[in-house]
Structures are given as structure tokens and as C-alpha cells.
Amino acid sequence: MDSRLITALIVVIGVPGVLLGYIVLSERLLAFAPDRMRGRLRPWVWLAPAIAFLGVFLVYPTLNTIVLSFFDKFSKKFVGFDNYVYFLTTNDTLTALRNNAIWLVLLTFFAVGGGMIIAILVDRVRYESIAKSIIFVPLAISFVGAGVIWKFMFDYRPPGQPQTGTLNGIVTTTGADPVPWLINAPMNTIALIIVAAWIWTGFCMVILSGALKGISAELLEAARVDGANELQVFRGITFPLLLPTIAVVATTMIITSLKAFDIVYVMTNGAYDTEVIANRMIKELFTYGQPGRASATAVLLLLLIIPVMAINIRRFRAQEAIR
Amino acid sequence: MTEWAKAGALKPLDDVLDVATYKADTAPALVQLGTVDGKISGVFIKAAVKGLIWYNPANFKGEAPATWDALEATSPAPAKNLWCIGLESGAASGWPGTDWIEDFVLRQSGPDVYDAWVAGTQKWTSPEIKSAFEAFGKVVGQAYGGSNAVLTTNFGDGGNQLFTNPPGCLLHHQASFITDFFKKQGGAKDGQFDFFRMPDINPSFAGATTGAGDLFGMFNDTPQARALMAYLVTADAQKIWVERGGALSANTKVTDYPDAVSKRSADILANAGVFRFDASDLMPTAMNDAFWKAILDYVNDPNKLDSILSNLDTVQASAYGG
Amino acid sequence: MSFTPQPPPLVGLPAQNVRSGPLRLAAGRRGPRWSRLALHAILAILMLIWLLPTLGMLVNSFRPAADVSRTGWWTALSPTAQFTVENYAHVLAQNGLGQAFINSLFITIPATIIPIAVASFAAYAFSWMTFPGRDVLFIIVVGLLVIPLQTTFVPILRLFKDLGIAGQFLTVWLAHTGYGLPFAIFLLRNYMGGLPREVFESAAIDGASPATAFFRLALPMSVPAIAALVIFQFLFIWNDFLVAFVYLGASSPQNLPLTVLVANLSNSLGGEWQYLMAAAFITMALPLIVFFGLQRYFVRGITGGAVKG
Known part of the structure; x- marks a missing residue:
């Protein structure tokens, strides 16, 4: 019962908090950067979470799957086609x-x-x-x-x-x-x-x-x-x-x-x-x-x-x- | 278990148990199954038997046939067909058919072939396995509603036709859990159904029975473990399972079963010449899955038997080993 | 609040200007009487065909077990038919459907919020910031729209296992975020990019930081698109079977959502259809409420998603 309560709290408060916190915090940090750098860095700060998710959950696994498709069932031995x-x-x-x-x-x-x-x-x-x-x-x-x-x-x-x-x-x-x-x-x-x-x-x-x-x-x-x-x-x-x-x-x-x-x-x-x-x-x-x-x-x-x-x-x- | 025992991980129980009493009190087939290289390595706490043939006493009268041939020759009257079969079970469709094949393999060809088959060393295309499929095919040929009904009827609804008027079939092959479905799905009352053991086929394997059971072994030789093992095999301990219903005791001294079905199943277990676990459950997942599907394909088109079996051989070649 | 917002200018679809009402009716009122009758008859039949399957299941889910397995649902239309709520009581109590309902919520809510938040950040950058490689990067995102999820299962399952989080809710939140992002970024970028430039320019002149402009201008002005996306993503994840089955199915039976539980029941219930149908209807209840309550936004989400695979 306890763990379900904790999950519920994470769901309702934790997740939105982290997301909001990310932008607020990184904008704070950007304020310390020199002016010229700030403009160049900012788009990547806003894009970073998306790029990370897309990279980890779509791009990397797709490439990895292509590699694995040439290996045996233990993913150890190369078996060609x-x-x-x-x-x-x-x-x-x-x-x-x-x-x-x-x-x-x-x-x-x-x-x-x-x-x-x-x-x-x-x-x-x-x-x-x-x-x-x-x-x-x-x-x-x-x-x-x-x-x-x-x-x-x-x-x-x-x-x-x-x-x-x-x-x-x-x-x-x-x-x-x-x-x-x-x-x-x-x-x-x-x-x-x-x-x-x-x-x-x-x-x-x-x-x-x-x-x-x-x-x-x-x-x-x-x-x-x-x-x-x-x-x-x-x-x-x-x-x-x-x-x-x-x-x-x-x-x-x-x-x-x-x-x-x-x-x-x-x-x-x-x-x-x-x-x-x-x-x-x-x-x-x-x-x-x-x-x-x-x-x-x-x-x-x-x-x-x-x-x-x-x-x-x-x-x-x-x-x-x-x- | 055999592998663990041979590797020495499972400690022999011969000096833990009072062997003479254990052997006297326990169903012989179960003693045999728990023995590796002449040493008792595992003991059964509870068990269940499969391969029961159910009937409605209002339709099927007289004695249980002594042989399979006699059973097959039974007139289906007053029903239209001899058998009812239901193979549908969602993604697991086909499994009730694997129970049929297992009963045929064990009764036709005996425990050695059965064990080799489970272990993946008996080819599916071998005459032994093929003849089990063919025997099942004959049963399907006498089944209510033909292959379409066999394939589309859910296993839980499988026996419903025993209780209709006029009855659709005379007999239904299933493990003892089916009585719940008889009552809920088939509208049957207590007393409207009874069973006998699926008869022997090859007399040299008389009393061969398939089923399920919980086997206990000892990995660490401690005084507590020894005490527990010695206690578990006693009638007192096994009574606890039995009284909760649905389970059979390995100990033949336990006789106070809560219902007639359990009591008579226990007799079958006590008199079993050979006892073997459900083969498909013991096979690798890929083999099991292909076995289910093979049942469906075979019922759908019996002429394809050879290609179905050779396909199973291909799966066998890659499913085992590693 | 903007009333009756215009559909977003979505890429991939021709512009959709709604014709004026009277003209449309005039166009529709043409033709001889029999052809009008034929039109109504055809539509009535089509509507019946579409309703019949769901209706049949709904009726059956309220019938006693013995009736369900022995007669068709339509026989329950007779006045002597019996109905019961026992099937619903049974599945909620015996088959863990109540727990699964909560699991579905635990999975769906974060898996809806996270991708939309992350996508709105990215969409904002794509729309109102200039940086090298912007267009190429956006085209890559659009390309990722059609990657079949199957292509990602093996490596991600191993990744989760290595991280020691296999079978937890976190895995499906993260996976759904990755899978949902291309569409969410695509839709939001097109909407945000269509907002008037002057608004952002004057905000910048007034000294508003990009973060302020995002929270005060871009987000509130994109509410129609975000609402569509929320509903779309919510339904998509609530109804998802594959992702939950792959990441939760094998390892953690206590975390299964409704869809996986119902699929498992359909293999094991043994012809107890009445329970299966009650269970299926429980999984459908929330989407149907969301659908009928927010149909307008839902349709917009779908219309925007025409390019999605």
C-alpha cells in the first residue's frame, strides 16, 4: 500500500516538478554564461531532453537492433545473414x-x-x-x-x-x-x-x-x-x-x-x-x-x-x- | 531434478527418511520418479492426475472399458458422437490436445520413449510419436461437431455437450479441474458427472498415468531440513493439503478426501504403475508453443501430419541445447 | 480563453476551411425523394454495423454465465431475459481488475505529461530559436515517426535490465516518452510555429526572457494543440498493449495495466466469456468518457496526426 502511495506522489507531484525545474534551473545557469554563448547554448538546453529521449529510445536501439540481427541468439557470435x-x-x-x-x-x-x-x-x-x-x-x-x-x-x-x-x-x-x-x-x-x-x-x-x-x-x-x-x-x-x-x-x-x-x-x-x-x-x-x-x-x-x-x-x- | 541430483546439489534422502515406511506408504510410481541412481532425491508432497475420462452417468452406463480398443468400440448412443473436445484457449490454444498426445505416448510406447521425447532426443517424426498423433486423429474423427467445433470450442466449454438433451457426446478427456467448468458452464449438478481412468493401450505399460506434482528436495543438509523432509512425507503433513481440496496426497495412508473425485483420483495415483509429468510443460517454451500449434494444424488438416511433424523436428533441433 | 479555436495549420494536410452552413444544407437537400430515402437507409445500416459489435458485448456483459455460453446476446432483448451485475463484481474482486485500473492510471498519467512537456520545450526551440542544423534535425525527428516499436525492444529491454529497473513503472514512462516524442514535437512545432511573430518580438523588446515568453505566451496560446495532444496521448497509452506487455509483462505481474490483464484473461478464463466481457468493458469505460467528453479536441488530434504511422 505504501509503495503505491509513493508511486502516486511521484506521478502527481514529482514528474511535473522535475520537468518544470529543469527549464527554470537551466535558465538560471544560462544567466551566468557570457552573452554570446548564451544565445548559442539556449536552443540546445531546450532541445536536450528531447534529443536524449529520442537518442536513447529510438535512434540507439534501432542501430543496435540492426547490429544484433547479424548475431546468434546469445548476441555473441557473428552469423552474417x-x-x-x-x-x-x-x-x-x-x-x-x-x-x-x-x-x-x-x-x-x-x-x-x-x-x-x-x-x-x-x-x-x-x-x-x-x-x-x-x-x-x-x-x-x-x-x-x-x-x-x-x-x-x-x-x-x-x-x-x-x-x-x-x-x-x-x-x-x-x-x-x-x-x-x-x-x-x-x-x-x-x-x-x-x-x-x-x-x-x-x-x-x-x-x-x-x-x-x-x-x-x-x-x-x-x-x-x-x-x-x-x-x-x-x-x-x-x-x-x-x-x-x-x-x-x-x-x-x-x-x-x-x-x-x-x-x-x-x-x-x-x-x-x-x-x-x-x-x-x-x-x-x-x-x-x-x-x-x-x-x-x-x-x-x-x-x-x-x-x-x-x-x-x-x-x-x-x-x-x-x- | 535429475540433473541437480547427479550434480550433487540435491542431497540423497535415504538416511533422512525412514525408507521402509516411506516406500510402504507412498505411491510406488512416485517413489520411482523421486529416485535418481537408486537414491531417493526428492519426495512428493502433493500430486494431481490427468488423463481422466468424464461421462454423464445418465448416458454412459456399465463398466469402464478395460482396454483402449474396447473404449473406442463403445457405441456413442444415446449421444451422436463418442467424444467432446475443446481446444480453444486464446494464445494457448491447442494445449488440451497435447494432454491427449502425452497420454497416448505414455500408454502406447512407455516411459522410456516418453522421457526421451521430453528431453528432446526422441524425434517427432519417429513412429512412436506419429502413432500417438494418429490415435488422437481417430478420436477427433469421432468428435462432436467435427474439427471446426473441436478448434473453436473453448476448453472450459469442452464438456458441455455431455449434459445436453439429447447429449452431443458420451465422453470427455480432461484433468480433474474440469468439474468446476461442468457446473458453471455446462449447468451440470453434482452426480451428473463421473470419470474413469483412460485405459491402458500396451499391456506392458499397464497403469501408466500422467499428472502433475510438487517435488521437494534437500539442497542443504541441516538438521532442520532433515526434520522438515521427514515430516513432509508423513500422512499427517499431507493431510493438510488434501483437506483444502483439489490436491492428492502422495501418501497412500491419507484417505479422508473431501470429495469422491479426489478420493478416486487418489486410488488411480496409488495404483499407477508409472507416473509422468505433463510433457509439454517440461519442454522448452519454443517446443511447447510449437506443440500447441501443431495440434491445431493437425486437427485442421490431418493430411498434413508428416509436414507438421517434420516442422516440429526442426523446432526441436533449435529449441533444446543452451 | 479563445472560443471555437481554428484548427491548427497542419503540415501534410490540405487547408480545411469549413463551408458555410446554409450552402452546405442546400447542396445536401438536392435529389429526388427516393434517393434521399436510400441515403438515410444506407447511413442507418452503416451506423448499425458499427454499433452492433460493442452493443452485443455490452448486453452480454450483464447476462448470467449460463445464458452467455448457451444463447446469443440478442435473445436478451426479450422481456423475460435476466440481467446481473455479478460479472462486474467478480472481475473487480477476483481477477485484480481494480488494481490493474490503478496501474493503468499510474502508467498513463506520467507517460502523457512527460512527452508533452519535453516536446513543448523542443517545439519552442524549433519554432522561435535559430541554431545551425535546425531544419535537418527537425526532419530527422519527422523521420523517426515511422520507426516500428519492434525495432527498439531488444536493446531497450537489455538496457533496462542493466540499469536494474526492469519491470518498474519507470520503464514504460521513459519508453512511452521516447516513442511519443516525434509526433508530439511535430504537432506542437507546427502549431507554435504558426503563432504570430509580432507577439514574440514585442515581448523580447519588453525584456521578457525566452523562458518567460514560453510560459506566458507560447504555452497558453498553444492550448488547443496541447489539449488535442493530451487526449491523443492519453488514449494511446491507456489503450496500449504492446509496450506494457514487452516491458512489464514478463517480469512484474503486479504492475500490469488493464489491457495486458484482459489479454491474459482471454487466454486463461476458459470460456467464461461473461467475465472477459465485463473486464473488457471496464478497460473501455474511461476512454469512452474521455472520447465523448472531449471529442472536439480528439478529432483535432487525429487530424493533426494524419502523417503519423
């Missing part, structure tokens, strides 16, 4: 790679496409904000919570028994046999992607909806007055104008698909050919005790993401140039 060869020649890991590709295509398609359709539809009704909240709310729920929720959507009972899963409840009312959604590949991977799409569609919708409202109403109105139907308006005006935003959300969804982990871990843990790279990495690390292979897996994940990152930075620099 063995860990990568293992990844690229083992059935389970290749399945993971294939599944990430399915995730990438389908999740991006479902979430961005669904988000766009919903954004366009809700733009035309008065209950827009309520509808958006409902689509958006899964994003506030943890992936673990979503996994539990959907486990009951996909639940299966043998034919003839009362179904307890919502989907099979619907399927059996049509007279068909219940479907074991999470057992048969590749349907089970698609089922997991649907859970992810349930979560992420709201995210895409909100951003696309914001962009949609940026399109000039006069422009749309003028096109309609000229006799264009809704489909033509969408193809000729709305879609091209939305394209940059679609690129942004699609990029985010691609990275999300590559990093997919929680849903798979909670719902199938990679059984029945639903493995993904991120879950495989955790398994190599904790279940198999293979930090070398785990590192190689993480590096491969990083290699897949780097092109997306490069595009991101290019876009960022282009935007900076306009500023």
Missing part, C-alpha cells in the same frame, strides 16, 4: 509476410474507401455529427477490447446448436451452416482485417471529411447547375481535389497494416496461417528466446516501412517549401 535467411526460408515467417501484404491491400482499401464513402454520405445529412461519432468511436477502444468484442462476433457453434456469435446468428437464420470465421485460411485473415477496418475507417473518415469541407461549395454548385450528375461531380471535382488527402490517409493505413499486431495477438495469435510480421517478432523474442532472429524480423519490418517514410519526408519538405 543467417537470421535473414531463416526468415526468408521458413514457412511460418513467409506466411506472415504474405499476410502483411493482404493486410496492406485490404485494410487500406476497406478503411480509406469506406472512410471516403461515409464522409461523402454524412456530408449530406443533418445528423452528420452523430453519425460520425458512431463510426469514430472504435478508435477510442483498445485493440485488446476490440479483440474481445469481435471474438463474440465471430463465435462459432456446431450446426444445430443455438449460435452465440452475432455473424453466425445472422448466417443461420438464412438456413445456411454456421461458418468458423477464424479457422479457415484465408478467410480468417480477412476477418481480422475487418476488425481493423472497423477501428480505422472512422480515422480515415474524419480526415477525408475535413478535406471534403475544404472543397468550395460554389464550385460544386456550378457543376451541378451545368447539368453534371452526382457521379460526374465526384469523378471530375471531388475525387481529384481529395487525392492529396487520400494519399496521406492511405500512407497511414499502409504503415498501420505493416505494424499490425494487437488484433492478431489477441484473436488468433497467428494460428491457422494468420501470422503477421510484428507478432512473429514478439514470438521470436519471448517464446523462442531468439533475439537475433527477432532483430532480423524487426529490421525487415523497418525496411518495408522506409519507402513509406521516404515519401512522407518528401511530402513534408515540399510543404515546408510552400510555407
Whole structure:
């Protein structure tokens, strides 16, 4: 009980105190520095905590992981590309790679496409904000919570028994046999992607909806007055104008698909050919005790993401140039 | 334990205990398991037996079959299927199947193969292990709801079909903890379920039983430790565990079990010819995890058995050693 | 206090000017009657699809065990259905969910405050101080946005072990700070950089030190962005499974947050779904309150985070 009280005190008083104290104290110290030095030193004083955290928790470990990926499971012996060869020649890991590709295509398609359709539809009704909240709310729920929720959507009972899963409840009312959604590949991977799409569609919708409202109403109105139907308006005006935003959300969804982990871990843990790279990495690390292979897996994940990152930075620099 | 005993870290107990009384009072299979190179190195305080086959007395009448073949030939009537199996357990899915395989390996091929298998020196592709998988595959073939139901049913719900009307199955294989789930999940009342020991398969290994237990040894030879060890093996000491429920005593003199299930499990333990721990629990984590997954893959597609087993051999090659 | 603050000018997204209300409605009111009906029908179905999963779980979490394992949640819509709060009482008392709830708070609060404070210092330097390498450094920070957390686990686990702090709350505070910084710096830098230059210039002329300008001007003026960030980071960490699982999961069962505990329960409860669902709903309660209470800021946080991976 005591240690919890101490933790609570650290949480509420200690942490903010240290943070505030850092700036106040270092500004005091700067006051003693000669004038010319002060101006040069000051930015680094303000940046130092951030640089320290980024260095210790992102830059150093990433570089270290790359090094470790060339060593054996005790991180002692150099093994060259063995860990990568293992990844690229083992059935389970290749399945993971294939599944990430399915995730990438389908999740991006479902979430961005669904988000766009919903954004366009809700733009035309008065209950827009309520509808958006409902689509958006899964994003506030943890992936673990979503996994539990959907486990009951996909639940299966043998034919003839009362179904307890919502989907099979619907399927059996049509007279068909219940479907074991999470057992048969590749349907089970698609089922997991649907859970992810349930979560992420709201995210895409909100951003696309914001962009949609940026399109000039006069422009749309003028096109309609000229006799264009809704489909033509969408193809000729709305879609091209939305394209940059679609690129942004699609990029985010691609990275999300590559990093997919929680849903798979909670719902199938990679059984029945639903493995993904991120879950495989955790398994190599904790279940198999293979930090070398785990590192190689993480590096491969990083290699897949780097092109997306490069595009991101290019876009960022282009935007900076306009500023 | 064997390694510690051989390395001399565990002190032999032969001059600590009253050996004659200990051997007379303790289930022979447990005495054997605690003996290394002819010296008593560890003693069991409490134990549990696995490989129990549960049934609803309203549906399954008559004697427990004496052999596995007789059991397999039992007519499932009035139920549709002979067995109920539930393998789902979240990230640990598949473990109830490993208990099946372990019971088959021990009963078909005996303790030596079993020990080699646990130690990682018995190949998964060997005929002994393969035939255990095939025997399990036959059981799954007679299971309620087919492989889809076996894979998606949670282990806690596994036996629910014993108690439905009409019953979905006649028998369910599980350790004694399952009775809690029978009552909570299956809606069963006391008296609606009973069990017998999974029958022998190879007569030369009659009485072989799998289970779990707490083994005590002595690392430091002090008078206090000696006194404690001598006390722990007595009926008086072991009664304490038993009275709290759910545990079996290694000491056959302890007979006042709080319920019928514990009492009859204790009989199985006392008469066990050979007693072995749960193999998958003793294997390295990577091996255990692959074993669970192999169970799921095999049930999902029995035709893949050979590739599943050779995959397990690959895992075995890297999971052990260091 | 500035009422109805404008969305921050975020990089990576086209400008978003909200169309005037009447015009929008006029645009929306077009079309024949049947197509309006079809529109409402489609939206109603979509909303139902999105609500159904959560609704089903909520209903089930209040049903007795025997009902949950034998019938679908929708059968509880009949008037004879029975409901109980026993599932909630059970998980709070038996499965340590109360403790886990407190753990989640202990993890989330500092892991929200620290990165945002550190990021606001850095964002201030990036926005209103000149120093060599500023742009390059900022681009590196943006690049770090997409580093998969998996890439960092092995070295950091070893670091924590060497420091002797493995399994303590401190580990997740530090790790979440490192992981959350790129996005926080990115968002705050863009907002602070968009504040009017004159304000800072006249403050400097009046003799205000940079620290004073930070606490008196930059921070108060950035409240909308900071609020968005606080909510975003809070939800992100409250809902986090991976980081807590990796740094706390193996070594310290007493420090586990709700998400890890619920994931563990889903492996071990043995089909006692009613408990699992009650537990899952307890983990969701706080995020849902935060979400519905502060939706406006949350949406802004997300909109700003469009570039985040």
C-alpha cells in the first residue's frame, strides 16, 4: 500500500516538478554564461531532453537492433545473414509476410474507401455529427477490447446448436451452416482485417471529411447547375481535389497494416496461417528466446516501412517549401 | 531434478527418511520418479492426475472399458458422437490436445520413449510419436461437431455437450479441474458427472498415468531440513493439503478426501504403475508453443501430419541445447 | 480563453476551411425523394454495423454465465431475459481488475505529461530559436515517426535490465516518452510555429526572457494543440498493449495495466466469456468518457496526426 502511495506522489507531484525545474534551473545557469554563448547554448538546453529521449529510445536501439540481427541468439557470435535467411526460408515467417501484404491491400482499401464513402454520405445529412461519432468511436477502444468484442462476433457453434456469435446468428437464420470465421485460411485473415477496418475507417473518415469541407461549395454548385450528375461531380471535382488527402490517409493505413499486431495477438495469435510480421517478432523474442532472429524480423519490418517514410519526408519538405 | 541430483546439489534422502515406511506408504510410481541412481532425491508432497475420462452417468452406463480398443468400440448412443473436445484457449490454444498426445505416448510406447521425447532426443517424426498423433486423429474423427467445433470450442466449454438433451457426446478427456467448468458452464449438478481412468493401450505399460506434482528436495543438509523432509512425507503433513481440496496426497495412508473425485483420483495415483509429468510443460517454451500449434494444424488438416511433424523436428533441433 | 479555436495549420494536410452552413444544407437537400430515402437507409445500416459489435458485448456483459455460453446476446432483448451485475463484481474482486485500473492510471498519467512537456520545450526551440542544423534535425525527428516499436525492444529491454529497473513503472514512462516524442514535437512545432511573430518580438523588446515568453505566451496560446495532444496521448497509452506487455509483462505481474490483464484473461478464463466481457468493458469505460467528453479536441488530434504511422 505504501509503495503505491509513493508511486502516486511521484506521478502527481514529482514528474511535473522535475520537468518544470529543469527549464527554470537551466535558465538560471544560462544567466551566468557570457552573452554570446548564451544565445548559442539556449536552443540546445531546450532541445536536450528531447534529443536524449529520442537518442536513447529510438535512434540507439534501432542501430543496435540492426547490429544484433547479424548475431546468434546469445548476441555473441557473428552469423552474417543467417537470421535473414531463416526468415526468408521458413514457412511460418513467409506466411506472415504474405499476410502483411493482404493486410496492406485490404485494410487500406476497406478503411480509406469506406472512410471516403461515409464522409461523402454524412456530408449530406443533418445528423452528420452523430453519425460520425458512431463510426469514430472504435478508435477510442483498445485493440485488446476490440479483440474481445469481435471474438463474440465471430463465435462459432456446431450446426444445430443455438449460435452465440452475432455473424453466425445472422448466417443461420438464412438456413445456411454456421461458418468458423477464424479457422479457415484465408478467410480468417480477412476477418481480422475487418476488425481493423472497423477501428480505422472512422480515422480515415474524419480526415477525408475535413478535406471534403475544404472543397468550395460554389464550385460544386456550378457543376451541378451545368447539368453534371452526382457521379460526374465526384469523378471530375471531388475525387481529384481529395487525392492529396487520400494519399496521406492511405500512407497511414499502409504503415498501420505493416505494424499490425494487437488484433492478431489477441484473436488468433497467428494460428491457422494468420501470422503477421510484428507478432512473429514478439514470438521470436519471448517464446523462442531468439533475439537475433527477432532483430532480423524487426529490421525487415523497418525496411518495408522506409519507402513509406521516404515519401512522407518528401511530402513534408515540399510543404515546408510552400510555407 | 535429475540433473541437480547427479550434480550433487540435491542431497540423497535415504538416511533422512525412514525408507521402509516411506516406500510402504507412498505411491510406488512416485517413489520411482523421486529416485535418481537408486537414491531417493526428492519426495512428493502433493500430486494431481490427468488423463481422466468424464461421462454423464445418465448416458454412459456399465463398466469402464478395460482396454483402449474396447473404449473406442463403445457405441456413442444415446449421444451422436463418442467424444467432446475443446481446444480453444486464446494464445494457448491447442494445449488440451497435447494432454491427449502425452497420454497416448505414455500408454502406447512407455516411459522410456516418453522421457526421451521430453528431453528432446526422441524425434517427432519417429513412429512412436506419429502413432500417438494418429490415435488422437481417430478420436477427433469421432468428435462432436467435427474439427471446426473441436478448434473453436473453448476448453472450459469442452464438456458441455455431455449434459445436453439429447447429449452431443458420451465422453470427455480432461484433468480433474474440469468439474468446476461442468457446473458453471455446462449447468451440470453434482452426480451428473463421473470419470474413469483412460485405459491402458500396451499391456506392458499397464497403469501408466500422467499428472502433475510438487517435488521437494534437500539442497542443504541441516538438521532442520532433515526434520522438515521427514515430516513432509508423513500422512499427517499431507493431510493438510488434501483437506483444502483439489490436491492428492502422495501418501497412500491419507484417505479422508473431501470429495469422491479426489478420493478416486487418489486410488488411480496409488495404483499407477508409472507416473509422468505433463510433457509439454517440461519442454522448452519454443517446443511447447510449437506443440500447441501443431495440434491445431493437425486437427485442421490431418493430411498434413508428416509436414507438421517434420516442422516440429526442426523446432526441436533449435529449441533444446543452451 | 479563445472560443471555437481554428484548427491548427497542419503540415501534410490540405487547408480545411469549413463551408458555410446554409450552402452546405442546400447542396445536401438536392435529389429526388427516393434517393434521399436510400441515403438515410444506407447511413442507418452503416451506423448499425458499427454499433452492433460493442452493443452485443455490452448486453452480454450483464447476462448470467449460463445464458452467455448457451444463447446469443440478442435473445436478451426479450422481456423475460435476466440481467446481473455479478460479472462486474467478480472481475473487480477476483481477477485484480481494480488494481490493474490503478496501474493503468499510474502508467498513463506520467507517460502523457512527460512527452508533452519535453516536446513543448523542443517545439519552442524549433519554432522561435535559430541554431545551425535546425531544419535537418527537425526532419530527422519527422523521420523517426515511422520507426516500428519492434525495432527498439531488444536493446531497450537489455538496457533496462542493466540499469536494474526492469519491470518498474519507470520503464514504460521513459519508453512511452521516447516513442511519443516525434509526433508530439511535430504537432506542437507546427502549431507554435504558426503563432504570430509580432507577439514574440514585442515581448523580447519588453525584456521578457525566452523562458518567460514560453510560459506566458507560447504555452497558453498553444492550448488547443496541447489539449488535442493530451487526449491523443492519453488514449494511446491507456489503450496500449504492446509496450506494457514487452516491458512489464514478463517480469512484474503486479504492475500490469488493464489491457495486458484482459489479454491474459482471454487466454486463461476458459470460456467464461461473461467475465472477459465485463473486464473488457471496464478497460473501455474511461476512454469512452474521455472520447465523448472531449471529442472536439480528439478529432483535432487525429487530424493533426494524419502523417503519423
